[in-house]
Amino acid sequence: MAxxxxxxxxxxxxxxxxxxxxxxxxxxxxxxxxxxxKTRGVYLAQRIADRLKQLENAEVPVGQLDITLYRDDRHxxxxxxxxxxxxxxxxxxxxxxxxxxxxxxxxxxRTIRAALDALMDIGRPKKINLAVLVDRGHRELPIxxxxxxxxxxxxxxxxxxVYVDEVDGxxxxxxxxx
Amino acid sequence: MKRLLILEDGSTFxxxxxxxxxxxxxxxVLTTAMTGYQKVVTxxxxxxxxxxxxxxxxxxxxxxxxxxxxLQPVCKGVVCHTYTDSMNVSSPQSFSDYLKNQDIPxxxxxxxxxxxxxxSKHNGITKGSIxxxxxxxEHAFDQLHATVLTDQLVDMVSTSKPYPNPDTGRNIVLVDYxxxxxxxxQLSRMNCNTIIVPYTATFQEIKNLCPDGVLLSNGPGxxxxxxxxxxxxxxxxxxxxxxxxxxxxxxxxxxxGAKVKELPRAHRGLNFPVIEIATGRxxxxxxxxxxxxxxxxxxxxxxxxxxxxxxxGWIEGIKxxxxxxxxxxxxxxxxxxxxxxxxxxxxxxxxxxxRKDKINAIRESK
Numbered sequence: 001m002a003x004x005x006x007x008x009x010x011x012x013x014x015x016x017x018x019x020x021x022x023x024x025x026x027x028x029x030x031x032x033x034x035x036x037x038k039t040r041g042v043y044l045a046q047r048i049a050d051r052l053k054q055l056e057n058a059e060v061p062v063g064q065l066d067i068t069l070y071r072d073d074r075h076x077x078x079x080x081x082x083x084x085x086x087x088x089x090x091x092x093x094x095x096x097x098x099x100x101x102x103x104x105x106x107x108x109x110r111t112i113r114a115a116l117d118a119l120m121d122i123g124r125p126k127k128i129n130l131a132v133l134v135d136r137g138h139r140e141l142p143i144x145x146x147x148x149x150x151x152x153x154x155x156x157x158x159x160x161x162v163y164v165d166e167v168d169g170x171x172x173x174x175x176x177x178x
Numbered sequence: 179m180k181r182l183l184i185l186e187d188g189s190t191f192x193x194x195x196x197x198x199x200x201x202x203x204x205x206x207v208l209t210t211a212m213t214g215y216q217k218v219v220t221x222x223x224x225x226x227x228x229x230x231x232x233x234x235x236x237x238x239x240x241x242x243x244x245x246x247x248x249l250q251p252v253c254k255g256v257v258c259h260t261y262t263d264s265m266n267v268s269s270p271q272s273f274s275d276y277l278k279n280q281d282i283p284x285x286x287x288x289x290x291x292x293x294x295x296x297x298s299k300h301n302g303i304t305k306g307s308i309x310x311x312x313x314x315x316e317h318a319f320d321q322l323h324a325t326v327l328t329d330q331l332v333d334m335v336s337t338s339k340p341y342p343n344p345d346t347g348r349n350i351v352l353v354d355y356x357x358x359x360x361x362x363x364q365l366s367r368m369n370c371n372t373i374i375v376p377y378t379a380t381f382q383e384i385k386n387l388c389p390d391g392v393l394l395s396n397g398p399g400x401x402x403x404x405x406x407x408x409x410x411x412x413x414x415x416x417x418x419x420x421x422x423x424x425x426x427x428x429x430x431x432x433x434x435g436a437k438v439k440e441l442p443r444a445h446r447g448l449n450f451p452v453i454e455i456a457t458g459r460x461x462x463x464x465x466x467x468x469x470x471x472x473x474x475x476x477x478x479x480x481x482x483x484x485x486x487x488x489x490x491g492w493i494e495g496i497k498x499x500x501x502x503x504x505x506x507x508x509x510x511x512x513x514x515x516x517x518x519x520x521x522x523x524x525x526x527x528x529x530x531x532x533r534k535d536k537i538n539a540i541r542e543s544k
Contacts, residue, residue: 009521010524012457012459013521013524013525014528016454016456016457017525017528017529019456020456020484020497020504021502021532023482023497023499024498024499024500024501024502051456051457054455054456054457054458055455055456055482055484056482144539148532148535151531151535
């Protein structure tokens with residue numbers, strides 16, 4: 001059973017609000033780079049970059065991190081395994097840059113930790129912020145998002161599905177009972 | 179009863195009276211609103227104005243209690259091509275009876291197309307009067323020319339004392355420059371516990387009400403008549419999520435260093451296309467303004483343009499660069515008008531919620 005939390009329009013507005021908030025928290029967007037976590041985080045990052053371009057008339061580079069999740073095994077301690085970074089070629093230098101890491105759903109925080117490790121291996125950014133479309137709670141690490149599209153309190157047996165047009169043929173956020 | 183509409187340029191229009199039969203003088207403005215005449219007439223933004231409807235027929239569905247934008251309308255007259263006296267089951271009063279009870283004169287049976295052409299040619303304010311056809315015309319014109327229209331319009335429509343619109347959700351303080359009921363209806367729809375304060379409220383008075391967010395309302399007239407409000411607004415935006423509409427938007431812009439200028443041709447109607455810059459999304463909205471934030475004066479370090487009118491390129495929305503503060507020039511409540519713009523109320527709620535979540539997170543961690 002899936003319950004729609006955001007439709008396409010509401011999701012677009014959430015991304016717009018996050019863009020405004022990114023502008024608010026940063027003095028200028030000169031040093032800004034966006035890094036999306038594959039798959040959907042990349043498209044969300046690209047959309048934020050598109051909005052920044054419209055508003056500020058400036059290109060913000062968008063890179064991607066490929067991180068393999070073991071999401072389905074997460075709740076079984078014997079199978080638990082931390083996410084692994086497969087590919088970390090951003091195509092640009094992040095040294096002294098202000099990186100905004102973008103993902104669709106923030107859950108345990110382990111994916112973000114893997115992403116942070118990968119970023120620190122690539123170069124030393126001036127600052128890293130985290131932007132997520134959905135914060136569903138249940139953190140297992142001391143990680144929080146700086147920019148949140150929507151806080152959705154969830155139970156452990158629920159799943160948050162974020163759909164993006166580029167991959168799924170539609171936009172939206174759904175809450176599913178497993 | 180035969181009545182006359184006279185303009186300060188010497189034009190006269192002979193028509194039939196409806197509503198109240200008093201003589202009245204005001205700024206003659208036109209609206210292209212096709213529906214919702216009762217909401218238009220009761221909107222405080224039309225304070226001291228004689229409203230010319232370009233839509234040909236008024237009165238067809240009477241009046242009803244749901245379509246009030248204020249309890250005491252402050253417009254000075256209604257002009258239309260055809261008036262039809264009618265009532266229906268949900269309509270306790272005909273439009274004419276309603277206007278009569280509110281001491282507002284109406285005049286119909288005149289060539290509104292010709293009138294609109296005259297008004298469109300004029301720059302700035304056109305004064306006019308609705309008078310009896312038997313009145314001495316020379317005397318009436320003398321009086322019209324001698325009349326000085328007040329610029330203290332907000333003082334006329336703002337509440338004199340704070341009052342609540344109670345609910346159990348977010349606490350909103352609304353600064354009343356002439357708020358339309360539909361703005362309050364939107365807040366009620368989102369369970370906001372709203373306290374409406376006079377436009378003279380100080381920052382300390384607003385602070386004492388512990389708002390989660392502050393809304394600067396729509397209102398009539400020239401924003402520069404409200405000089406005292408600029409410093410208050412600067413303090414508000416530095417402390418609370420702030421959302422402003424219409425006149426509130428202009429005040430917010432001035433408070434942040436922009437300039438506001440008078441439009442050569444005012445925007446009053448329900449179908450103006452507005453583009454949201456960030457996404458390119460185009461919405462159709464109601465507008466009612468004769469002043470506009472001058473884009474060339476916009477301090478780019480402080481403000482960012484979020485919405486523009488597609489036809490004219492004028493600014494229809496701004497956002498503060500440092501604070502969770504934003505505003506729209508158009509009428510997001512769409513009363514009357516399309517509901518495309520109502521999303522901005524949700525954005526305001528979201529700003530409030532995000533801030534609350536952060537405050538709660540800090541409290542928990544202590």
